[in-house]
Amino acid sequence: MLISWMDYPSNMFESRKASLIAVTVAACLGSNYALIGVANFKVMDLLVFVSGFVFGPMIGASVGILVWTVYGLLNPYGFVPQIWIATMLSESIYGVAGGLLGKSLSAVRLPSNRAGLSILFGATGFLLTLTYDLVTNIAFALTFNVPIIAALIAGIPFAIIHEASNTVLFGICSIPLITVLERSYRGMISWRF
Amino acid sequence: MAFLKNKWALAAICILCWAIAASLLLGYYYYQYTDLTSRLERSKAIINLGIDYGNGTRIWFNGTRGLTLYDAMLEAGWKVDAESYGTMGLYVKAINGVEQSIEQSRYWTWWMWTSLGWAHGGSACDKYVLSNGETILWYYSYADPKTFEITPPP
Numbered sequence A: 001m002l003i004s005w006m007d008y009p010s011n012m013f014e015s016r017k018a019s020l021i022a023v024t025v026a027a028c029l030g031s032n033y034a035l036i037g038v039a040n041f042k043v044m045d046l047l048v049f050v051s052g053f054v055f056g057p058m059i060g061a062s063v064g065i066l067v068w069t070v071y072g073l074l075n076p077y078g079f080v081p082q083i084w085i086a087t088m089l090s091e092s093i094y095g096v097a098g099g100l101l102g103k104s105l106s107a108v109r110l111p112s113n114r115a116g117l118s119i120l121f122g123a124t125g126f127l128l129t130l131t132y133d134l135v136t137n138i139a140f141a142l143t144f145n146v147p148i149i150a151a152l153i154a155g156i157p158f159a160i161i162h163e164a165s166n167t168v169l170f171g172i173c174s175i176p177l178i179t180v181l182e183r184s185y186r187g188m189i190s191w192r193f
Numbered sequence B: 001m002a003f004l005k006n007k008w009a010l011a012a013i014c015i016l017c018w019a020i021a022a023s024l025l026l027g028y029y030y031y032q033y034t035d036l037t038s039r040l041e042r043s044k045a046i047i048n049l050g051i052d053y054g055n056g057t058r059i060w061f062n063g064t065r066g067l068t069l070y071d072a073m074l075e076a077g078w079k080v081d082a083e084s085y086g087t088m089g090l091y092v093k094a095i096n097g098v099e100q101s102i103e104q105s106r107y108w109t110w111w112m113w114t115s116l117g118w119a120h121g122g123s124a125c126d127k128y129v130l131s132n133g134e135t136i137l138w139y140y141s142y143a144d145p146k147t148f149e150i151t152p153p154p
Helices: A002-007 A015-034 A044-055 A057-073 A081-104 A111-143 A148-154 A156-184 B007-042 B069-075
Strands: B045-052 B058-066 B080-084 B090-095 B106-114 B117-120 B135-142
Touching (some): A015 A057, A044 A057, A044 A111, A057 A081, A081 A111, A111 B007, A148 A156, B058 B069, B069 B080, B090 B106
Parallel strands (some): B045 B135
Antiparallel strands (some): B106 B117, B106 B135
């Protein structure tokens, strides 16, 4: 409710938007648990980004934070509060960036610029994942008293896999996903905060 | 969003991502390389290495460091002419310009000092991993052409 109020102050109890966030969060969680055995390959980042792109940065950020609220608490790899907070905040970057990009691309017709947009989304996925890995690795280093440089260097192979998979996912899947969501939620989409 | 139509701008974005990823991998492998070399440097053994030319000249290089005997020979500044026999290792044909002589039946062999005296090395010098404090001598040995028995150092 708080999230709805932040995004749409005049429609505080708009149930469709609340359900939209819930469904997206559920999709993220479902995909995360389904891919638990595949290290550093997650569809969640793409879903958070696309939710931000289509429904605005606040909803995108909310989805990112809510997903990690649940996934961080009920995580088979364990629970560390500092890293939990870092991942929650870092994940929200995908949603915020998606929202800002969606706002700036509101005049662009997706199907007519497919190649250019795919490259743009792929690069965005790469850079956002780089930021996410950087923040979470620094949080890991500070939490476990590991030298930051050593933690960053040791995390590079995992980061590269994460970044490469997100580059491909963002580049290939963003446009079809956004197109489907825009059709499904026509009338609800607005390029404002 | 005119840059979506600009091929150069899109190519620049791709190259930027590639450059970041390549730099990350470069940093990772550089760190791995320097870490490995520093560990290997720390694990080098310190030995007493000697060379006996079989003519009464014996020179010692005490405190020589190396991972293998071949490393230590190079560390001591010797000029080693060796031939590789694959997994069997290096066969030393000449040291410091003194070549083996089939006519005179003289060959380069290495020996380790033990409580019982000199013991023949028994393996290729690049396959032998050194331990701290060992005393190893390269000797220009005479080998009996009939029995192939090698004369140990005096």
